[in-house]
Amino acid sequence: MVKILTENWIFGKSLNLQDYLKVGGYKALKKVFKKMKPIEVVAEMKKSNLQGRGGAGFPIGLKWEAVASQKARPKYFICNLDESEPGNFKDRSLAENNPHQILEGIIIGAYAVGVSKAFLYINGIFKEAGQKIEQALEDCYQNDLLGKGILGSKFNLDLEIFYGAGAYICGEESALINSLEGKRGEPQIKPPYPSECGLFGKPTIVNNAETLSSVAWIIENGGKKFAEIGKLDSPGTKLFSIDGAVNNSGLYELPMDKTVEQLIETAGGVKAGFELRFAQIGGSSGRIVPKSLLTEIPSYSREAEIPVGSGSVLVVSAHEDLKKILLSWINFFQRESCGKCVPCREGTFRLKGILERLDNGDFNQEDRQDLYKLIWTLDNTTFCPLGKFSVVGLKDVIRYKMLKELV
Amino acid sequence: MTIQKVLLRYEPEKKNILPAIKAVNEDSGWVSEEAVGKIARYFGVSEAHVFGVASFYDEINTKNLAQLIIEVCDSANCQTKNADKIIKSVESFFRIKEGDSNRKFSLKRMSCVGRCLEGPVIRLNGTIYTKTTSDKAIKLIQEYLGLDY
Known part of the structure; x- marks a missing residue:
């Protein structure tokens, strides 16, 4: 099976520049400088149909094209490594195991869209990953891979690491940009999109670290070959963080044509003595997959019943107290709600109160009515998707008639 | 280290506001009202802006918290x-x-x-x-x- 993201990982050891060069690292970058015009790089990415691995699945080629065509200068390129969706550890693992693969993606991207200043926004808690990236940056500067006239070309790029300070919402691109500008990490209204008016009001690319990790492979092997992996409308491989009641929880790279059942099997299947109740795909903002839907294929395609999101899989057994999981979701979103819009700030707070009463056995008739109103409000009226995310799991719990057993 | 000394490690540019607040927090354990004033003057922004940012992020304390x-x-x-x-x-x-x-x-x-x-x-x-x-x-x-x- 083809591996792109984890192909060269050495277990327990981070690839330094020498290791990375040995396995063909920065060959794609050299090819780009020697043989490709920026516009051809963008065309190759469009051909690959690589979709944003942060969760939204927006095609990277279209994003790059939008910024490449902007007249305003300077432009900025940001790599989003602010991973904080519960249950996810893919971007952190990429940064720890193979930081240069991410950097090569950034440099190629910056060349393609005409950027000379890039940032890597990393979750402030990722100490080890941060050290690995900093070391990789230093090696790049010393070996002519960053700075002025990279590899003898006329292309200059300055790349700076920026540590977040603990805010889930900063994974959203407009909030991330606010954070970088020294403001509260609150999301901004769209349009204008960052591709027109992003960092310091200039055209800006924000790409997830996992997305960028596939770029070098695509340049070397061609977009067409990438587009043929897995499902046609959602191609390529994806990292899945599989955890919960499975035998071998861990990080797995698989093409996106696997059913939920196959994903669970990859992680060694459900533990003996446990019975699967449901799996949750894509962290605490992800959909619930009950037994009846285990044959669904999570992906980025529009028709997918189960969006793959950031790619985490939590297998929940019948042993678990569902009330505690409901509380875990709402606690998370209540804490991480940025406070900018009332429906989300107050909605998550009230919903938390109701679910706490459900946990204590004080759930009353009034709560039942309010519950549905709050779910509707959070689902439909919040400023950014965080409000919507906060009720995805709860809505599914109701849809699959699991709430009844709790009251 | 004094707050001023911590701040001097950063150019007074917008993108350094959050890193500077984080550094003050790390150095003193929290970001006091006095520190907010100094940071605001250093970057040429309002105290409300600095406090708004400091209180927003989980990793920054705006109260002198427990041991x-x-x-x-x-x-x-x-x-x-x-x-x-x-x-x-x-x-x-x-x-x-x-x-x-x-x-x-x-x-x-x-x-x-x-x-x-x-x-x-x-x-x-x-x-x-x-x-x-x-x-x-x-x-x-x-x-x-x-x-x-």
Whole structure:
């Protein structure tokens, strides 16, 4: 099976520049400088149909094209490594195991869209990953891979690491940009999109670290070959963080044509003595997959019943107290709600109160009515998707008639 | 280190506001009203702006918090690994309540730090401890507070 993201990982050891060069690292970058015009790089990415691995699945080629065509200068390129969706550890693992693969993606991207200043926004808690990236940056500067006239070309790029300070919402691109500008990490209204008016009001690319990790492979092997992996409308491989009641929880790279059942099997299947109740795909903002839907294929395609999101899989057994999981979701979103819009700030707070009463056995008739109103409000009226995310799991719990057993 | 000295490590550019606030927080343990004033003057922005930013992020304290900050991850993955039990045991052993804060310690829930495979995860004054049990958590906290506690 083809591996792109984890192909060269050495277990327990981070690839330094020498290791990375040995396995063909920065060959794609050299090819780009020697043989490709920026516009051809963008065309190759469009051909690959690589979709944003942060969760939204927006095609990277279209994003790059939008910024490449902007007249305003300077432009900025940001790599989003602010991973904080519960249950996810893919971007952190990429940064720890193979930081240069991410950097090569950034440099190629910056060349393609005409950027000379890039940032890597990393979750402030990722100490080890941060050290690995900093070391990789230093090696790049010393070996002519960053700075002025990279590899003898006329292309200059300055790349700076920026540590977040603990805010889930900063994974959203407009909030991330606010954070970088020294403001509260609150999301901004769209349009204008960052591709027109992003960092310091200039055209800006924000790409997830996992997305960028596939770029070098695509340049070397061609977009067409990438587009043929897995499902046609959602191609390529994806990292899945599989955890919960499975035998071998861990990080797995698989093409996106696997059913939920196959994903669970990859992680060694459900533990003996446990019975699967449901799996949750894509962290605490992800959909619930009950037994009846285990044959669904999570992906980025529009028709997918189960969006793959950031790619985490939590297998929940019948042993678990569902009330505690409901509380875990709402606690998370209540804490991480940025406070900018009332429906989300107050909605998550009230919903938390109701679910706490459900946990204590004080759930009353009034709560039942309010519950549905709050779910509707959070689902439909919040400023950014965080409000919507906060009720995805709860809505599914109701849809699959699991709430009844709790009251 | 004085706040001024910490600030001088940064160019007074907008993109350095958050890193500077973080550095002050790390240096003094929290960001006081006095510090907010100094940071604001250094960057040429309002105090409200600096305080707004400082109070927004989880990693920055705008209150002089307890000697020991205990945080337990309660995200779904750690929750399925008994995070709640750890909170309950710490509460009853040290006679504190989640959300409370006194001079000795404060206990709160935190969001996922991406170490799910090694859960349940707790943090003591910012240091991450993995594969925690109730007993292990109590022991670690005692070590922080001095064994006679």
